[in-house]
Amino acid sequence: MLAQGVGRCLLPPCSRPARSSRGLCSAAAADAVDRVRALLQLCADRHYICPGESNAEMFRRGWSCGYGPLGVELRRNLLQQWWHSVSGSRARVFAVDTLSSSVERGAGGARVVGSELFQRILGQPELSGERLAQELKRLLLSAPSLRPSLLQGALEQFVPSLEMVNKKLPFGLAEAGLCFQPSDGSGCLAEVTQTSLVWFCSPRTSSQWLDHWARHRLKWWRKFALSPSDFSSVEVPEHELEENTSRGMKILYNFPWGLESLETLWCRGDAELLQAYKGVRSKLQSRDGRKSIPHVVSVSGNMDRGVIAFLSNSLQQLRREDSKKRLQHRKVLKIHPVLAPVKVALDTGKGATMELRQVCEGLLQEFLEARISAWPGYLDTLPTSLEHLNAKYDEMGVLFTVVIGENTLESGLLQVRSRDTTIKETMHISEIRNFVFKYISAAEKF
């Protein structure tokens, strides 16, 4: 992953429109470019990511980037679902949290050097030439390094966790956190929000567990997809196996610019575990009667790429004619109800502004107390047509738009529009919270 392109080229070479005469291929490529551009533009316009071309490029690469309020909420929902699915589905998965920097895990990755420390070295006038070089070299080689993945931390937690489960296998350690992958060249740092499940099991079952978790993970990704077939899994071919691994599986997403890996699963054997405990086998043995060392199956995902995968998957671009026979382009982010960062937008129609606003505020509070994320559209006082408003909320992926009008003050009735059906319903203000709550709960169980 080279970071040199950041801020310069919005698309990787593979997805740029071909200039050759191969018409069909070139048209498809051009179409893909348009789709990517439209997606990134929409994400910036609708507060998923912060504006700026280099930020959009980090986002597209599946790196952590500057997220706007909707992006934060979407990633949080995704992480919550991941926790629930991984640690909630089995009694034998435990959460851990490990440090992101370590002096001991020396070897590779990115080193962290305190500014004061090296400024102090640079500020010593008697140090120059050879001696200054020696000092700086020593400083860099002894500096703590940032974790490139969550694996090492989990391996270090193996022994205390084994005690916790009375030395019985299998069990797993789950963690979500920031990892740092230094990119060559520019010195720029790629940050990635990783999820990790490190599963410890007996040697003879590790391959079965790999299959189990691969099925489990693929099913999870597809659960929230609008087109589940864009998510797939594949066995890593033998010549691409990483060091210490005997089998691998990948969960892939079919982006407009090609397949990319969302999650990777490896059968890692016992080598790294032994290494983490400097070969002291007695510490590592479980209670299963044999003297074998547990094998490790690692499942690690990139939730920043997960965010853009679901956004890409749920963006529908519809063309239709409006009442005046003009061609309309309608973009809808049909994000799964459970993941949708905003469930309800609250807006006012025509009528006494102050009173309507008060009703909105009360309703907003009601939603927030029920932990239903609501968007205070009524604060936006610029005049807009209802059509524009709906278009905006469709692009934000808002499930329901509620309009409070003069009628509401009189009869308590309000208008609810559904993103997915575009149908408007009239409902009493006392029913709306439960209606939305039930809708989301039903979608969660599905």
Added chain:
Amino acid sequence: MLAQGVGRCLLPPCSRPARSSRGLCSAAAADAVDRVRALLQLCADRHYICPGESNAEMFRRGWSCGYGPLGVELRRNLLQQWWHSVSGSRARVFAVDTLSSSVERGAGGARVVGSELFQRILGQPELSGERLAQELKRLLLSAPSLRPSLLQGALEQFVPSLEMVNKKLPFGLAEAGLCFQPSDGSGCLAEVTQTSLVWFCSPRTSSQWLDHWARHRLKWWRKFALSPSDFSSVEVPEHELEENTSRGMKILYNFPWGLESLETLWCRGDAELLQAYKGVRSKLQSRDGRKSIPHVVSVSGNMDRGVIAFLSNSLQQLRREDSKKRLQHRKVLKIHPVLAPVKVALDTGKGATMELRQVCEGLLQEFLEARISAWPGYLDTLPTSLEHLNAKYDEMGVLFTVVIGENTLESGLLQVRSRDTTIKETMHISEIRNFVFKYISAAEKF
């Protein structure tokens, strides 16, 4: 904050027992030392933090450390409550997420250098002496730096956010994330889970907003406390004001080793905002008719210290005589029901092991589906007395212990013991989930 003490001395000098003849003071200090030791030991034994003296010391200092499953869950609950309270309480608070490293925010903090990059420089045989020193210096000075706080990121998001709110003040940007504070001396890096609310308001209201948020935050901390008076707020004296700030408030917690700051609030004026936008005033102006630049009120908390504050606050050590007149020391972590990392522990009494276990598994699933965190105590097959079991769960801060026995198989009745009252009730298995759910919901509203 010096990190040199890590792993060497468990307590700071101030809390070590005085060797002088000032009896009372010395006794109080010795008592404080005992309390700290007991707390840290309990946290390690009961899976709040990972074992190890240096890990415990990081934890005590309010730094991020290796957390066990219960610590992870407690911090997550705390962060969730913070989000809910800050972003849920006002329609004008929006979440953001910014990168933890940046090339532009150069100045201080910790620099990140890619290993490959400096290994490449070190590996060039033609570089030596003066030239090698030059190269390494250039590398360090151009390396991205890790954020020491979340403020800078929020300031950079000000302009796009101002657009989002139609240029209307006040509004706030909320973020939670890892920050890095390099500690002098050892080169060790202190990681801290920060929460940040950056509030933008008109210059004439900023002091009032500081008071508002200080009250709001103190109330929030106290809401979950067993002894609310251990949490206090204090105005920062004028001679301790930081650069660019005109007023400051701190939320403090009274640890056994003294007062420490959990959250800090500053009136920061407009200087840093102007600096972040290189003085381009036109970008920063709101719509309030005047040409003034918004003022910034920052509210930043340390949630790792929050975790140990609540653990310290909720640890009760009771002495009582048992039925045989022996003195018993009972330790109970009376963590607030909303924050408690484990709400229910499931255990089996005497009876047909396989069947009882199956009932437990079904019940566990029910709890997990309702997002009620449950502990699979039934997996622990070592024989223990019920008394030991209760003592263990009290130390873990588990709200309710459910025991499934032979009776449950016949009549559906089970035993529920409450941590806080130690009273045991008999309940039907079909009622238990709702019972716990209602208990927690009621505690949340209180």
